[in-house]
Amino acid sequence: MDTLLLSRIQFAANISFHILFPTITIALGWVLLFFKLRFNRTGERKWMDLYMFWVKVFALSFALGVVSGITMSFQFGTNWPGFMETVGNIAGPLLAYEVLTAFFLEAVFLGIMLFGASRVPGWLHTTATFLVAFGTTMSAFWILVLNSWMHTPAGHEVVDGVVVARDWWAIIFNPSMPYRLAHMLLASGLTVAFLIAGLSAYRWLRGDRAPATATGLRVGVMLGAVLIPIQILAGDMHGLNTLEHQPQKVAAMEGNWETQGNVPLLLFALPDEDTRSNAFEIGIPSMASVILKHDPAGVVPGLNDFVAEDGTVMHPPVAPVFWSFRVMVGVGMLMLVVAWAGAFLMWRRGAESLPRPYLWGLTGMTFAGWVATLAGWYTTEIGRQPWLVQGVLTVEQAVGDIASGMVLSTLLAYMAIYVALLAAYIGVLFHLARRGGVLYEPVSSPGMQPAE
Amino acid sequence: MFDPVVLPFIFAALMGVSILLYVVLDGFDLGVGLLFPFADEAERDRMIASIGPFWDANETWLVLAIGLLLVAFPVAHGDILTALYLPVAVMLIGLILRGVAFEFRAKAPLGHKRPWDVAFWAGSSMTALSQGFMLGMYIMGLQWTWPTVAFATLTAGALAVAYSFIGAGWIILKTDGALQRKAVDWAKGGIWGVVLGMGAVSAATPLVSQRIFDKWFSFPEVALLAPLPLLSGALVVSLWWALRRLPMEGDRFAWYPFVGATALMVLGFGGMAYSFYPYIVPEQLTIWEAASSTEALSIILVGTLFVLPVILGYTVLAYFIFRGKATKLSYD
Numbered sequence: 001m002d003t004l005l006l007s008r009i010q011f012a013a014n015i016s017f018h019i020l021f022p023t024i025t026i027a028l029g030w031v032l033l034f035f036k037l038r039f040n041r042t043g044e045r046k047w048m049d050l051y052m053f054w055v056k057v058f059a060l061s062f063a064l065g066v067v068s069g070i071t072m073s074f075q076f077g078t079n080w081p082g083f084m085e086t087v088g089n090i091a092g093p094l095l096a097y098e099v100l101t102a103f104f105l106e107a108v109f110l111g112i113m114l115f116g117a118s119r120v121p122g123w124l125h126t127t128a129t130f131l132v133a134f135g136t137t138m139s140a141f142w143i144l145v146l147n148s149w150m151h152t153p154a155g156h157e158v159v160d161g162v163v164v165a166r167d168w169w170a171i172i173f174n175p176s177m178p179y180r181l182a183h184m185l186l187a188s189g190l191t192v193a194f195l196i197a198g199l200s201a202y203r204w205l206r207g208d209r210a211p212a213t214a215t216g217l218r219v220g221v222m223l224g225a226v227l228i229p230i231q232i233l234a235g236d237m238h239g240l241n242t243l244e245h246q247p248q249k250v251a252a253m254e255g256n257w258e259t260q261g262n263v264p265l266l267l268f269a270l271p272d273e274d275t276r277s278n279a280f281e282i283g284i285p286s287m288a289s290v291i292l293k294h295d296p297a298g299v300v301p302g303l304n305d306f307v308a309e310d311g312t313v314m315h316p317p318v319a320p321v322f323w324s325f326r327v328m329v330g331v332g333m334l335m336l337v338v339a340w341a342g343a344f345l346m347w348r349r350g351a352e353s354l355p356r357p358y359l360w361g362l363t364g365m366t367f368a369g370w371v372a373t374l375a376g377w378y379t380t381e382i383g384r385q386p387w388l389v390q391g392v393l394t395v396e397q398a399v400g401d402i403a404s405g406m407v408l409s410t411l412l413a414y415m416a417i418y419v420a421l422l423a424a425y426i427g428v429l430f431h432l433a434r435r436g437g438v439l440y441e442p443v444s445s446p447g448m449q450p451a452e
Numbered sequence: 453m454f455d456p457v458v459l460p461f462i463f464a465a466l467m468g469v470s471i472l473l474y475v476v477l478d479g480f481d482l483g484v485g486l487l488f489p490f491a492d493e494a495e496r497d498r499m500i501a502s503i504g505p506f507w508d509a510n511e512t513w514l515v516l517a518i519g520l521l522l523v524a525f526p527v528a529h530g531d532i533l534t535a536l537y538l539p540v541a542v543m544l545i546g547l548i549l550r551g552v553a554f555e556f557r558a559k560a561p562l563g564h565k566r567p568w569d570v571a572f573w574a575g576s577s578m579t580a581l582s583q584g585f586m587l588g589m590y591i592m593g594l595q596w597t598w599p600t601v602a603f604a605t606l607t608a609g610a611l612a613v614a615y616s617f618i619g620a621g622w623i624i625l626k627t628d629g630a631l632q633r634k635a636v637d638w639a640k641g642g643i644w645g646v647v648l649g650m651g652a653v654s655a656a657t658p659l660v661s662q663r664i665f666d667k668w669f670s671f672p673e674v675a676l677l678a679p680l681p682l683l684s685g686a687l688v689v690s691l692w693w694a695l696r697r698l699p700m701e702g703d704r705f706a707w708y709p710f711v712g713a714t715a716l717m718v719l720g721f722g723g724m725a726y727s728f729y730p731y732i733v734p735e736q737l738t739i740w741e742a743a744s745s746t747e748a749l750s751i752i753l754v755g756t757l758f759v760l761p762v763i764l765g766y767t768v769l770a771y772f773i774f775r776g777k778a779t780k781l782s783y784d
């Protein structure tokens with residue numbers, strides 16, 4: 001395989017692994033702050049129990065996020081030197097601001113948040129919790145500004161092949177940034193909602209009847225029920241925004257080859273780039289036109305518009321974009337059904353007597369947020385191909401000149417570690433849930449306990 | 453807004469400061485990991501407790517350093533990192549292993565603690581060795597030949613020992629009793645590695661290029677440079693003297709090995725910076741040739757000038773909050 005393909009796979013593997021953990025920490029930080037404030041307010045033990053349980057999950061996720069993030073920041077130089085050489089004048093300041101305003105904030109106050117409760121006054125501990133949550137959100141903000149700029153570049157000029165910044169306001173608030181930021185923050189909230197609901201349901205099924213378990217269930221399901229309709233709305237608006245700026249991506253998402261009206265919403269199809277058509281289409285007539293143009297006869301751009309005279313294809317590979325989009329939306333719909341059913345059941349019979357099959361269903365959806373998030377990112381990122389920065393720089397121009405054997409060996413090493421760590425992470429989460437988050441018994445030497 | 457001649461210099465200085473802070477700060481917690489095999493289970497828990505609140509922030513200095521290289525000297529960034537592709541990968545895998553092992557060892561089922569301890573040690577070693585290796589390759593001008601690789605292997609070992617030394621200094625500072633006495637012994641062993649490492653680097657550097665040789669041994673410069681080796685020598689002697697007497701009554705001078713090790717690292721780093729300036733890729737690219745546009749650098753500098761003091765402020769706050777001897781580490 002060639003270096004370009006391997007570098008792409010390696011980048012995708014690393015970022016896919018990385019994003020799993022920020023997705024959790026971004027929202028979990030705020031949820032921890034909520035638990036802490038509830039405890040400060042009511043003094044009820046269950047809020048502290050919830051805090052103590054979820055802060056462990058937070059610490060673990062954070063560590064995984066940090067180490068995989070460090071890998072990310074080296075990747076630009078090791079695999080994509082052309083990226084910084086071309087758009088460094090824009091990407092550089094954005095990344096620098098992320099490190100300066102977010103990473104240090106999180107990392108320093110995390111120490112105080114995790115280990116400082118008995119050393120600092122209560123208000124300072126609460127402040128530290130707030131600053132950590134704030135820091136993770138700031139990280140997400142800066143990196144999403146950069147990513148959005150790569151999709152919808154604005155406020156720049158190309159001088160001698162190098163991109164120069166002209167208007168920072170336009171760069172930061174580039175056309176897709178608000179949509180992407182909102183959609184990602186909501187995705188993080190949903191991921192955490194289902195994680196909390198899922199693990200709490202699992203604890204309940206294992207016979208753990210602590211008040212914290214029932215409250216965790218309620219918080220998780222309610223958070224999910226509130227966020228999912230907003231997310232669907234935000235996703236729809238994001239799609240309309242994409243239609244305006246990257247029509248070829250939307251054409252791939254819809255599996256629509258010809259520019260035409262009355263485009264059906266495809267529920268199933270096998271897009272085929274050789275015949276440039278779909279096999280086995282099942283769809284709702286005119287529905288895609290209604291969603292995208294609010295008119296059944298609305299004309300929607302098709303993929304064939306993005307083939308140059310000489311036959312060069314300037315649209316993304318269709319099948320992966322088409323399918324990952326369906327996975328994301330499918331999981332979103334499932335979340336809607338499950339969260340609202342749960343909210344209804346709780347309203348009728350309380351969090352303490354949910355039916356067992358429902359609880360198993362929630363347990364099964366513990367990591368549903370991850371699936372939707374990854375699928376969403378695949379839609380977005382693969383949908384940008386062959387561009388790295390839309391209209392400015394292609395992936396091929398940015399890749400570094402390294403022996404493919406070297407890339408392959410590092411890729412295999414990363415993959416092996418990621419698989420092992422993912423298994424360990426999920427295993428430990430369920431292990432913590434089984435223990436109900438109770439600390440170890442004090443061990444051997446007096447006065448010493450394992451670091452928690 | 454800023455001067456195109458001064459700006460790259462400021463950024464080179466900022467990057468130097470973050471590398472130095474990284475080497476000292478992550479140096480001590482990597483060192484603690486390197487010393488793991490010599491400690492028993494309870495001692496390991498206490499060693500972990502001594503670095504628990506800090507390691508994450510310490511690593512962030514690496515992110516800042518590499519970020520500054522990336523944003524301020526994009527061309528050099530590509531050159532250096534593609535030349536060091538494999539050692540960088542080893543380091544990243546090492547950092548991953550130790551970072552996660554740190555968390556997992558406390559949260560995994562009890563029976564699984566040992567493998568995570570091993571992972572913590574292995575990750576720390578991979579990180580330290582590969583950083584030392586990169587240092588050697590950098591001094592040798594990023595050329596892969598047998599002699600340069602041999603030299604880099606030597607610096608790999610030396611840096612690992614130096615990290616264990618400062619790690620031992622940290623443990624002397626943060627613990628007491630039997631573990632503290634053990635750490636004094638570790639430090640006594642480690643100091644020789646430090647001497648060897650600094651000696652090797654100092655001997656090799658002037659041989660790499662005529663330019664550096666002249667910079668060291670021509671007249672006015674030699675007088676300027678002389679304090680560096682003299683001070684280092686004096687520090688080593690005083691450290692050895694202190695280590696033979698530690699621990700002292702009332703825990704006096706427990707801070708000295710750590711502070712002394714830090715001072716040694718600062719001196720060594722200063723010498724290197726002096727030799728390689730103004731090059732960022734040794735003998736190939738100067739900081740001015742590699743710098744990105746003045747406009748981008750100005751934007752970053754404005755932010756940095758505001759934010760860096762704040763970062764330093766809350767970093768000091770954290771060290772102040774967790775001052776004193778390390779005790780049981782828990783979330784309450």
Ligand code: HDD
Pocket residue numbers: 151179180181183184186187188190191231232234235236238239240242249328329330331332333335369372373374375376377378379380383
């Ligand atoms: C819990 C996660 C989650 C859920 C339930 C959904 N999404 Fe999503 N989606 C994401 C998580 C996500 C994401 C990971 O956050 C993405 C990737 C990049 C981005 O900005 O957001 C994304 C991207 C993304 C895009 C691509 C935008 C682009 O061009 O870059 C569209 C059009 C939608 N989403 C639309 C939807 C719709 C209509 C949903 C209705 C159910 C939906 N999403 C549910």
Ligand code: HEM
Pocket residue numbers: 008009011012015016019080083143144146147373374377378381382385387388395
């Ligand atoms: C917000 C920060 C992000 C930036 C700056 C970014 C940047 C990049 C870069 C440089 C590449 C390599 C070139 C390419 O193959 O297109 C890439 C590709 C890719 N990224 Fe992202 N990315 C980001 C977020 C993500 C996330 C969170 C995911 C997934 C969870 C993701 C998934 C992918 C995938 C799957 C590819 C490969 C696409 C392909 O080659 O077909 N990206 N992105």
Ligand code: HEM
Pocket residue numbers: 015018019021022023025026061062063064065066067068069070071072073103104106107135136137139140143144184508511512515
């Ligand atoms: C190319 C893309 C990316 C790079 C280079 C990158 C780099 C990093 C680095 C170096 C860290 C560790 C910070 C520390 O030392 O504390 C980190 C953490 C983090 N990243 Fe990323 N990242 C990327 C993509 C993303 C994306 C797409 C998101 C989310 C939308 C994200 C959100 C975060 C958050 C919230 C943290 C801190 C919390 C945690 O570590 O779990 N990053 N990232």
